[in-house]
Amino acid sequence: MHEDILNIQQLIARFANSFDVKDWDGLQACFTESLYTDYSDLRGTPPETISASEYVRLRREVA
Secondary structure (H helix, E strand, O other), X not given: OHHHHHHHHHHHXXXXXXHHXXXXXXXXXXXXOEEEXXXXXXXXXXXXXXXXXXXXXXXXXXX
């Protein structure tokens, strides 16, 4: 159980760091093949499931 928590914390840290330094390959490595996103409160768009590569592509475009 403790090891699982540590692994999750490390993944979250890798995600945040990859985003901050624009390490797009590192960011994509944090995800499974597809992911569920919900930006309805932020952008008014409906929740959706997209590929990890599409998610990273969209983040790159706004960075």
